[in-house]
Amino acid sequence: MSELSLNDAVVTTRLDSVVNWARKNSLWPMPFGTACCAIEFMSVMASKYDMSRFGAEAMRFSPRQSDMMLVLGTVTNKMAPVLRTIYAQMAEPKWVISVGVCASSGGMYRTYATLQGIDRIIPVDVYVPGCPPRPESMIYGVIKLQEKIEKESLSMRKDHVRRFYESLDRQEQIQNDQGLTGQQTIQNMLRQAAKDKVASIF
Amino acid sequence: MDSIAITKTQLDGDRMIINMGPSHPVTHGTLRIVLELQGEIITHATPEIGYLHRGVEKLGENLSYQQFIPLTDRLNYTSSMMNNVGYTMAVEKMLGISIPRRAEQIRILVSELARIADHIICLGINAVDIGAFTAFLYLFRQRETVYDLFEMAAGQRLHTSFTRVGGLFRDLPPEFIPLCEQFLKDAPKAIDELEKLLTKNPIWHDRTKGVGALSVEEAINWGYSGPCLRACGLAHDLRVKQPYLGYDQYEFDIPVGTSGDVFDRYLVRVEEMRQSLRIIRQVIKTLESGPIIIDDYKIALPPKEKVYTRMESLIHHFKLIMHGMEMPVGEVYSSTEAANGELGFYIVSDGGKNPYRIRVRPPCLPIFSSFETKVKGRLIADAVAELGSMNVIAGELDR
Amino acid sequence: MSILDTLLKNHPTSILDSYRFRGDQTAVIAPASLMPVVDSLASQDFHFLVDVTAVDWFGKTEHQTRFEVVYHWLNLGSQERLRVKVRLQENEYLPSLAIRFKTADWYEREVYDMFGIHFEGHPNLTRLLTWSDFPGHPLRKDFPLDGGDPFCMSDSTSPFTH
Ligand code: SF4
Numbered sequence: 001m002s003e004l005s006l007n008d009a010v011v012t013t014r015l016d017s018v019v020n021w022a023r024k025n026s027l028w029p030m031p032f033g034t035a036c037c038a039i040e041f042m043s044v045m046a047s048k049y050d051m052s053r054f055g056a057e058a059m060r061f062s063p064r065q066s067d068m069m070l071v072l073g074t075v076t077n078k079m080a081p082v083l084r085t086i087y088a089q090m091a092e093p094k095w096v097i098s099v100g101v102c103a104s105s106g107g108m109y110r111t112y113a114t115l116q117g118i119d120r121i122i123p124v125d126v127y128v129p130g131c132p133p134r135p136e137s138m139i140y141g142v143i144k145l146q147e148k149i150e151k152e153s154l155s156m157r158k159d160h161v162r163r164f165y166e167s168l169d170r171q172e173q174i175q176n177d178q179g180l181t182g183q184q185t186i187q188n189m190l191r192q193a194a195k196d197k198v199a200s201i202f
Numbered sequence: 203m204d205s206i207a208i209t210k211t212q213l214d215g216d217r218m219i220i221n222m223g224p225s226h227p228v229t230h231g232t233l234r235i236v237l238e239l240q241g242e243i244i245t246h247a248t249p250e251i252g253y254l255h256r257g258v259e260k261l262g263e264n265l266s267y268q269q270f271i272p273l274t275d276r277l278n279y280t281s282s283m284m285n286n287v288g289y290t291m292a293v294e295k296m297l298g299i300s301i302p303r304r305a306e307q308i309r310i311l312v313s314e315l316a317r318i319a320d321h322i323i324c325l326g327i328n329a330v331d332i333g334a335f336t337a338f339l340y341l342f343r344q345r346e347t348v349y350d351l352f353e354m355a356a357g358q359r360l361h362t363s364f365t366r367v368g369g370l371f372r373d374l375p376p377e378f379i380p381l382c383e384q385f386l387k388d389a390p391k392a393i394d395e396l397e398k399l400l401t402k403n404p405i406w407h408d409r410t411k412g413v414g415a416l417s418v419e420e421a422i423n424w425g426y427s428g429p430c431l432r433a434c435g436l437a438h439d440l441r442v443k444q445p446y447l448g449y450d451q452y453e454f455d456i457p458v459g460t461s462g463d464v465f466d467r468y469l470v471r472v473e474e475m476r477q478s479l480r481i482i483r484q485v486i487k488t489l490e491s492g493p494i495i496i497d498d499y500k501i502a503l504p505p506k507e508k509v510y511t512r513m514e515s516l517i518h519h520f521k522l523i524m525h526g527m528e529m530p531v532g533e534v535y536s537s538t539e540a541a542n543g544e545l546g547f548y549i550v551s552d553g554g555k556n557p558y559r560i561r562v563r564p565p566c567l568p569i570f571s572s573f574e575t576k577v578k579g580r581l582i583a584d585a586v587a588e589l590g591s592m593n594v595i596a597g598e599l600d601r
Numbered sequence: 602m603s604i605l606d607t608l609l610k611n612h613p614t615s616i617l618d619s620y621r622f623r624g625d626q627t628a629v630i631a632p633a634s635l636m637p638v639v640d641s642l643a644s645q646d647f648h649f650l651v652d653v654t655a656v657d658w659f660g661k662t663e664h665q666t667r668f669e670v671v672y673h674w675l676n677l678g679s680q681e682r683l684r685v686k687v688r689l690q691e692n693e694y695l696p697s698l699a700i701r702f703k704t705a706d707w708y709e710r711e712v713y714d715m716f717g718i719h720f721e722g723h724p725n726l727t728r729l730l731t732w733s734d735f736p737g738h739p740l741r742k743d744f745p746l747d748g749g750d751p752f753c754m755s756d757s758t759s760p761f762t763h
Contacts (some may be wrong), residue, residue, distance in 0.1 A: 033255055035597055036279035039323075042359055046342060078732050079232060079253045082224055105600050108272065111257030112739055112748025121753060132360055169734070183732040187750075196645030252730035257746075259715075260739055264746050295623050422649050422677065425704030436677070443680050532622040535673055535684060537651075545704040548671065550656055563652040563673075600730055 016154055023067075023093060024149040027056040030066035031181035032086060035073030037100040040132040049135040056142055063089040068145065070138075071124075074102035075115045081182030082173075087122045088168055092161055094126045095149070097141050100132055107131060120190060120200050123160060199201070215267025222585075224253045232596045235573070235585070236457050239588045247574045254596040266526045267367060271558065275361035277562060277598040280323045281316035284350065284540045285598075286365040291446065291534035292547035293367045296529060297501065304492045305369035311382075311432035311485045312355065312364060313538075314478040318389065319348040319594075320541035321429075321471045328468070328590030329400065332409045337399050344392045347385045354378050365589050366500040367527065369495030379486060386483055393475055400468070410464040414576045414588040421462060425568030430592065433470045434462035440539035452484045464591040484501070521589055526555035540567050542593055566596040604645055604676070604683050607679045611641050617688065626686045629669075632695050635687055639698065642674055647683065649675040650698065653708035659742035667691045668718055672698075689718070698725035713738035 011201045029051070031041055045049050045059060060066040063086045075083055087096065098118055101107035104127045107115035118124060124150055128141035167189075189201040223234035232253035238246035240313040258277070262270050273280035274289040287309050293302065322345045325340040354375055356362035365368060400406045401533075421434040431438055439456045441449040457473035459466030497500045499518035508515035531553045537546035543565030550559040569592050577585040605619055605626040620627050630638055639711030640696060658664035660661040666688040674683045674763060697720035698705040709720045710729040717738035728735060737744050 036276055036360055039279055042342075043346070044341075048346065074254060074256055076255055077222065078255060078730075082253070088239060106752075108276075109256045109258075109261065111261050111746055112744070112750060113257035113260075116750065116752040134359075173491050181732050181734050184734045184736075191751060252728075252732075255730040257739065260744075260746055298623055377638075421705050425650060427700075438677060533627070534623050535652075535682070536627055544651065546652060546673070548652065548654060548673070552661075559656045561652070561654045561671075562653075567707060568704040571704065 006070050016152070017150075019154065020150050020152055024146040025055040025070040027069055027095075027145070028058045028066040029056050029058055029068045030060050030063055030071050030090070031072055031143075032083065033070075033072040034075060034079060035102065036070040037102070037132045040135065041070065041099070041138065044138050045137045047092075049139065051139060051142065054139060054142055054146070063087075064091060066090060067094050069094065069096045070099055071096060071103040071118055072099045072111060074100075074107070075118050076113050077115050077187060078113070078183055080115050080121055080186045083118065084121055084168065084171070084186070088165070093157060095145055096122060097126045097128060097145055098124045099128045099138055100127060100140065102131070104129065120193075121186060121202070123164060123202065164202045171201075204311050217245075218567040219586070222537055224250075232600070233570075233589075233594060235589075237582065237585065239582060244577050244580055244585060245584060247577050247585065249570065249573050251570070251596075252600050255600040258601040259560055259562065262318060264273045264555060264556060266555050267529070267557060268526070270557070271365065272361065272363045275363055277564070278320070278540065278545075278595045278601065279360060279597050280595060281320035281541045282360065282362045283312040283316035283364060284320075284538065285545065286363060287313050287447075288536070288538040288540060288545045289547050290367050291367040291538060292534060295536045296532065296549055296551060297527070298530075299368060299498070299501065301369050301496055302493045303448070304490050305494045307373065307485050307489055308370055308374060308494065309365065310447055310449065310452075311482055311489075312352070312362075314481050315348050315351060316484075317383075317478050319345050321475050322348075324541075324591070324593040325471055328464075328587070328593075331586050334400065334403075334406065337396050340392055340395050340399070341446060344385070344389050346387070347381070351378065351381055351385065354381065363428050366495060366502060368436045368498065369493070373494045379489075382482065382486065386479055386486075389479055390476070393472060397472060397534055401472075408431065408466065409583070409587055410468060410591075413464045413580070413584045414462070414591070416462040416572075416576070420463075421577045424572040426543070426572075427568075428539065428541070429467055429470045429474060429541065430462070432456065432567050433459035434562070435460050439503070440537060440544060444501045444537075446492075446538060449481075451488075454478075454481050462585050467591045479483070529553055537563070540565055542595065542598075543569070545598075562598065562601055566592065566599050568595045570599060603641070603648070604681055607645060608638065608641065608683075612638060618714050625682065625684060627686060629686045629688060632687055632689050632693055635685075636696055638685060639701070642683070642685075645676070646678050647674040647676050649677050650702045650704050650708075651675050651682075653698075653705055654713060655712045655718055655740075657716060657740065664688075668716060669696060670712065670718060694721045696720045696721050697726075701738045714738065717741065 031038060033041060043049055069087065069090060098104045102109060103118050106114050126141050126145045128137050135201055171185055171189060175182060193201050218239045220237050220239060222237060226233050234250040236248045237244055258273050261273065271286060271289060274285040277285045322341045326341045329337040343475055352362050354361050355378060356364040416434050418434045418436045421431050435458055437456045437458045442456060454477040457470045459470050503522055504515040504518050509519045529551045531551060533550040535548045537544050545565055546563030548561040549557050552558040577588055603626060605628060608628055609616055609619060610635065615630050615638065617626050617631060617685040618629040652669050656669045656671060658667055670687045670690050687695060695718065697709055699709055707729060709723055710726060712718050713726050714728040714730050715738055
């Protein structure tokens with residue numbers, strides 16, 4: 001049967017692009033707001049800037065129901081295991097936008113207490129600079145993520161996810177074996193990573 | 203009384219432990235409370251804080267006095283202006299200098315605007331938690347105007363870093379006062395609308411009256427200050443009791459409550475917004491012209507034109523940036539009335555370029571430490587109302 | 602009569618040092634005199650404990666003791682303020698005020714967390730801001746700012762630049 005005889009009833013395409021097309025236009029954001037950037041994020045969701053115009057309207061506070069995590073604000077070493085747990089709880093496919101310099105690199109807090117960039121402990125897809133970024137930049141970050149999703153390959157995603165869950169298992173094992181808190185486990189893992197000259201623990 | 207007793211036995215169920223936070227919509231950021239429940243009644247509530255401990259005090263020991271100003275923005279990020287003012291006042295006290303009158307007046311002006319923005323967030327979010335979403339939307343329009351004003355003055359919506367040791371880093375732009383006057387016209391209407399929605403609303407009464415009531419003695423023992431202390435019935439306001447920046451030249455009242463419950467705190471905050479508007483009106487009327495920063499180039503940078511054209515100013519600029527100010531050896535504690543209460547800065551100087559020790563006395567830390575006693579034996583819904591009205595800002599709580 | 606003069610009159614031997622600087626009054630005492638001084642402050646209407654913190658004089662030879670615990674008091678009637686500083690050595694204990702002033706509870710926990718100073722009689726002296734097995738006490742002067750975090754180093758020492 002030739003394609004022509006079906007007329008407009010069927011569209012042929014690659015699996016990647018149809019799945020990605022659907023994914024990119026229905027992002028469900030979950031704000032992981034910890035500090036000042038979260039205050040600015042309120043404006044992004046309110047009437048003046050309104051993120052729903054870009055297909056990211058249904059804000060959920062539960063990680064189980066969302067697929068785009070916005071990390072808004074400083075993530076401290078004390079918060080690090082919490083962030084990892086929440087990321088792990090999100091259903092696949094999931095993406096992370098790191099909003100503000102604090103989340104992206106530790107920002108002005110180059111101290112013992114602050115995690116120097118969340119990409120050390122979870123995979124990040126888009127970074128939005130600024131302290132705090134203006135609402136426009138946050139929206140721009142979401143648009144950039146949509147562009148990224150469009151080009152993603154489904155098989156590569158799998159690999160990426162597997163690596164994270166493996167590191168989570170490793171974390172749990174160290175934690176139980178040595179009887180440490182989650183925070184200290186991640187600290188030790190970070191130190192080990194630095195020794196091995198890798199930039200992250202997953 | 204009887205009806206409550208009946209509900210209590212009805213609600214009595216099994217013992218249960220639930221974990222609220224650190225990522226929970228009601229905790230607004232990074233608090234964690236482990237609640238132990240007997241049915242719906244809270245038997246224990248253990249708060250855990252530190253999830254936003256960023257090491258600000260340690261960082262301050264490694265920065266010069268001027269460089270610490272941006273970090274003060276990020277303490278109470280809903281009203282950064284007041285932190286800027288509080289910190290620079292502490293450094294000025296250490297130096298023993300006084301600043302030009304216009305700078306003082308502008309500091310009062312922006313502080314009061316920040317107080318309004320802070321109370322708007324506190325009341326709006328408290329109402330949202332309790333289930334009244336409309337008030338939030340009504341108030342947030344006004345908050346955007348305040349942020350527009352801040353952007354005009356300082357170039358940033360949230361993190362203003364507007365003050366400098368010895369004054370301000372720049373004067374108000376000419377468009378500021380007209381927009382501010384427009385705000386003075388619109389804001390009272392919004393506050394009235396808020397009151398129409400909530401003050402006589404029976405649901406609001408049910409959820410807030412009697413929740414978290416406290417006597418004045420208890421409140422002092424817990425270290426309460428600001429609106430939470432005034433709601434208990436003590437008219438303690440540093441702007442009046444220990445006037446700074448010339449607050450004593452303006453007329454305003456200190457609202458006080460009677461029982462210290464969530465409803466009283468709400469009333470106090472609403473009235474404080476009105477009083478702040480009153481102060482702003484008087485400041486605008488009496489705003490003097492003149493310099494906005496002292497012209498001692500050992501403390502404040504010389505103006506840019508001079509740096510580019512005069513050798514001496516260039517040297518001053520270089521000296522100040524590279525070697526910092528000449529600080530006396532000693533220690534000061536300086537406090538201001540921030541939106542949450544007494545915001546104190548304790549600075550110890552060993553005469554060096556950086557402070558030897560810098561301590562921030564956060565107003566909400568002692569208030570939040572009383573959380574367990576206040577919600578014990580109450581319903582879990584009361585804990586939500588109480589938490590919102592304490593106005594805990596993690597940035598200054600954990601520093 | 603200012604509160605500092607009253608204290609000097611009532612506790613002539615326990616006040617090690619006293620001074621005024623920019624209008625702030627300071628009295629310096631030894632750990633053993635903390636309770637009597639607090640008692641006499643209470644009798645003078647100083648009921649508001651504004652703040653408790655500490656200073657580490659590590660490596661400063663002009664100070665005989667390593668730590669100073671700093672209390673700020675306010676008299677809500679006369680609006681007078683007083684700073685009481687307690688000098689103590691690294692292994693010395695301080696009586697806790699948490700029973701009498703509930704606000705001292707978290708402040709003392711914070712001082713314990715940040716400086717490692719122990720308060721005797723505190724109902725729950727655990728870390729407040731850092732986690733329970735955090736190594737060291739961050740605000741001590743011999744604690745590095747980056748806490749030894751390899752990712753926190755300056756660019757020249759970072760393992761990721763070549
Ligand atoms: S990036 Fe700036 S605004 Fe955002 S959390 Fe960090 S300090 Fe706050």
